[in-house]
Amino acid sequence: MKILVVGASGATGSLLVNELLKKGNHVKIIVRTPEKLPKSVRNHKNLEITKASLLDLSDTDFAKQVEGCEAVASCLGHNINLKGIYGQPRKLVTEATRRLCRAIKSTKSEKPVKFVLMSTSGYQNRDLYEPISFAQKIVIRLLRLLLPPHVDNEKAAEYLRTRIGQNHDQIEWVAVRPDGLINGENTSDYEAFPSPIRSAIFNAGKISRINVAHFMTELATHEAVWTKWKGQMPVLYDKKYVI
Template structure:
């Protein structure tokens, strides 16, 4: 299998690339700056690096890179700096998801292409009646206005839910929702839930980036797990948080 990874040079993206290669998968990574990966990745014959800015690629170029891929994974996000949070492009993730989906559908693959989006537990799955307290609704509404990346994540997941939907013949999707991200060196036990089991604002859990990468890689490579979570927005917590 071949997976195209967008946002591959980020903190979680690099871990996802490594997880996929450890499983013997072929990986294509779109990165703006070359040379950001460790030796295991760069020396791996199953890895290829595409030097480009994803939002500068034309539709034809995007389609070319996706052709032959069984899966596409996005770990794209805004950098945690003033420019990254408040600068342009405001809809970096949403616009990229739209363009990736358009390119996937234009490839006319013989079987549905898997699309795995890294999202956030602060975003609700509006296909489900997820209970949210009035206080959390108020805070989320304020953050939506003041912190553009939250709105971007919401719109990206909503695009998959409403525009791609559950019965698309060319692609299937899953949006992975970690809570407060942490750096850990090894994969640990984690739990998966259809909806948050705690408040992302007032009682946030923890999710290590390497556990997110592990789960995303498992979704790509494990057909049974994919069938369990496709068309859904699973929430992932480190097991010690339960």
């Protein structure tokens, strides 16, 4: 199976690439600094690397990257520093999602391409009833004012929900919402829920990045898992944070 991963040099993206390669997939990545990847991954025979800044690619380049891919996975995010939070591009995730979807449409694949977006539990899925407290609403509004990356993550998921929707003939999607990312060396028990079971602000759970990578791999490569979650925004928790 051929899969394109963007955001592959990040903390979660690099784990996703490794998980996909371990399962025998052909993985394409677009990264500015391939040197950030572990040597064992960087030199893997099934890894195809394009060295570039993603949004600098032309529409033609985007189309070439997605052509022949059965799935596209985005682990894009903003660096947690002043430049990453307040610098350009402020709409990295949204713009990449939009351009990747446009590229998928241009290839006219015979069957729908899977698009897996790593999102955040701080985003509410408006297709479902996901009530939050008044205090959390205030905090979310402040985050939208003060933290451009939060708005970017919201708009990327909204693009899939409203512009691609549930019945697109070329694209199917899942937006994965991890709750409180932490590091972990090995996969462990975790659970996925259609909506948050804890407050993302005042009672957040945790999910290890390697478990997120495992779940995204399952989505991309196992049809039963994809069928269960397509068009949804599952929220992930490590098992011990499930209450």
